[in-house]
Amino acid sequence: MKITRHAVISRLPFCSSYTLPPRYSTYIPKMSASQVPQFDAATKKELEEFLEQEQSKAKLQATVHELTNTCWKTCITGSIGAKFSRSEASCLENCVDRFLDSSLFIVRQIEAQKNQLH
Amino acid sequence: MASLFGGSTSSSPDMQQRKEQMKMQIQQELAVANAQQLINKINENCFEKCITRPSTSLSSSEEQCLGRCMTLYMAAFDQVSKSYVARVSKERFGQADQLQ
Numbered sequence: 001m002k003i004t005r006h007a008v009i010s011r012l013p014f015c016s017s018y019t020l021p022p023r024y025s026t027y028i029p030k031m032s033a034s035q036v037p038q039f040d041a042a043t044k045k046e047l048e049e050f051l052e053q054e055q056s057k058a059k060l061q062a063t064v065h066e067l068t069n070t071c072w073k074t075c076i077t078g079s080i081g082a083k084f085s086r087s088e089a090s091c092l093e094n095c096v097d098r099f100l101d102s103s104l105f106i107v108r109q110i111e112a113q114k115n116q117l118h
Numbered sequence: 119m120a121s122l123f124g125g126s127t128s129s130s131p132d133m134q135q136r137k138e139q140m141k142m143q144i145q146q147e148l149a150v151a152n153a154q155q156l157i158n159k160i161n162e163n164c165f166e167k168c169i170t171r172p173s174t175s176l177s178s179s180e181e182q183c184l185g186r187c188m189t190l191y192m193a194a195f196d197q198v199s200k201s202y203v204a205r206v207s208k209e210r211f212g213q214a215d216q217l218q
Contacts, residue, residue, distance in 0.1 A: 040133070043137050047141070050141055054144050060202075064195065068191070068195045069162075071194065072163050073163070075194075079167070080186050080190065084193075100205055
C-alpha cells in the first residue's frame with residue numbers, strides 16, 4: 001500500500017487522538033438546544049464552518065502542547081539557567097522534525113510488514 | 119446571556135449581532151483553554167525542574183528558577199510551534215514524496 005500525502009498528514013501523531021477540552025465541547029450541545037434554531041440556514045452553516053475552523057485550531061494547539069512537553073523532557077536535561085545551552089537549543093530545533101520522522105518511519109515499517117503477509 | 123440569545127425577535131441585524139457574539143465566545147473559550155493548557159504544562163515541567171525537594175515554603179532560589187523556567191518553556195513552545203507548522207505545510211504542499 002502506497003503512502004499518500006493525505007495518509008501522511010492524517011497519520012501525524014495526536015491528530016486523531018485529540019479530544020476537545022470539556023468546556024469547549026459541551027458548548028455545542030448547549031448551543032443546538034436553544035440558540036441555534038433561532039438562526040437561519042445560511043447563518044447556521046457559517047457558524048458550523050467557523051466552529052470547524054476553530055476546532056482544527058484547537059487540535060493544532062493541542063498537538064503543539066504535547067510536542068513541547070515531549071521535546072522539553074527530551075532536550076532540557078541540565079538545570080534551568082537564564083537561557084538554553086547550545087546543545088539544548090539545537091536539540092529543541094530538531095526535536096519536532098525527528099519526532100515526526102520517527103512516526104512516519106514506524107508507520108512505513110508497519111505497512112511493509114503488512115504487505116509481506118499478503 | 120439570556121438577554122442576548124433568548125430574545126423572541128429575530129430581525130437580521132439582531133441575528134448578525136448574535137452570530138458575531140457567538141463567534142467571539144467560541145474564540146475566547148479556545149484561547150482560555152489554550153492558556154490553561156500552557157500554564158498546566160509549565161507548572162508540571164518547571165515544578166519537576168525547580169522544586170526537587172519540597173520544603174515548608176518556596177525558597178527565593180526556587181522562585182527564581184521557576185521564573186526563568188517559565189520564560190524558557192514559552193520559548194520552547196514557540197520553537198515547537200514554528201517547527202510543527204513548517205513541517206505540516208511542507209508535508210501538505212508537495213515535498214512529501216522525498217520522504218518515501
